[in-house]
Amino acid sequence: MQALVLCGGRGTRAYPMTADLPKPLLPVAGEPLLRHLLELLAAQGVTDLVLAAGFRSGAVGDFAAGLPSAWSVQVLDTGVETGTGARITRSLPVLEDRFLVTYGDGLGNVDVAALLRRHEQHGRGATITTVPLPSQYGTLDLDDEDRVVGFQEKPVLRDHWINAGFIVLDKAVWQEHAADDLEREVLPALAAAGRLAAYRHEGFWMSMDTLKDQQAMEVLALRQPPPWSVPHAVPGRA
Numbered sequence: 001m002q003a004l005v006l007c008g009g010r011g012t013r014a015y016p017m018t019a020d021l022p023k024p025l026l027p028v029a030g031e032p033l034l035r036h037l038l039e040l041l042a043a044q045g046v047t048d049l050v051l052a053a054g055f056r057s058g059a060v061g062d063f064a065a066g067l068p069s070a071w072s073v074q075v076l077d078t079g080v081e082t083g084t085g086a087r088i089t090r091s092l093p094v095l096e097d098r099f100l101v102t103y104g105d106g107l108g109n110v111d112v113a114a115l116l117r118r119h120e121q122h123g124r125g126a127t128i129t130t131v132p133l134p135s136q137y138g139t140l141d142l143d144d145e146d147r148v149v150g151f152q153e154k155p156v157l158r159d160h161w162i163n164a165g166f167i168v169l170d171k172a173v174w175q176e177h178a179a180d181d182l183e184r185e186v187l188p189a190l191a192a193a194g195r196l197a198a199y200r201h202e203g204f205w206m207s208m209d210t211l212k213d214q215q216a217m218e219v220l221a222l223r224q225p226p227p228w229s230v231p232h233a234v235p236g237r238a
Helices: 033-042 057-065 084-094 112-122 171-177 182-192 211-220
Strands: 002-007 048-053 072-077 098-103 106-108 126-134 139-142 148-152 156-163 167-170 196-200 205-207
Touching: 002 033, 002 084, 033 048, 033 057, 033 106, 048 057, 048 084, 057 072, 072 084, 084 171, 084 182, 098 112, 112 126, 112 167, 112 196, 167 171, 171 182, 182 196, 205 211
Parallel strands: 002 048, 002 098, 048 072, 126 196
Antiparallel strands: 098 167, 106 205, 126 156, 126 167, 139 148
8 A cells, every 4th residue: 555644844833843854753762753654654564655745855855765775755845835635635646546644743553454444345435543532631530519539640532533644545535625734624525525434543643743742752662662563553443
């Protein structure tokens, strides 16, 4: 399967580390985050890779030059201010009729083969991997009289599911609904048209949005193996 990785944004929330470096190239255990992502894809047979660069695209190109020669890697300069949806559209000329698209700043032990099977089974043309919302705050358990009866430290909110990337798209369906912003325009349009299904991932997933996230990933990377590694790939469910 072919994978398109979105890695062209400015990453302003991770400033100042992203002043001169795209966020997917920030270090995690001595390697760029993007390297960890591509390795987890390659370990599952996904080695046909397209990197949709923008901000500091030259740095992404330099990074790609050091990747294994057995992989097929293309780096596209899709523009600095380009929206996530427009980056996909600008990459279409080199993409196959069905492809995986994900974010360059997120890691998860997603079972790509199971994701693809889910996509083929429902036949809607688009499948988004979703994970339960990890709360950034601790929560309080209250009884009927508002007495505090317990605390939960940063629980996973399983009544709320969020976009984790790892989206399988049929090119024909994308072309029908293409727009500048993947999250605010395209995905809602696909859902309204009945063309979008979910793949629920029950395993590890984390995005690097801030410097605090980068530091947390550094700690997780010390585990052997790290929680996003393929040996711990967790099949999802429909």
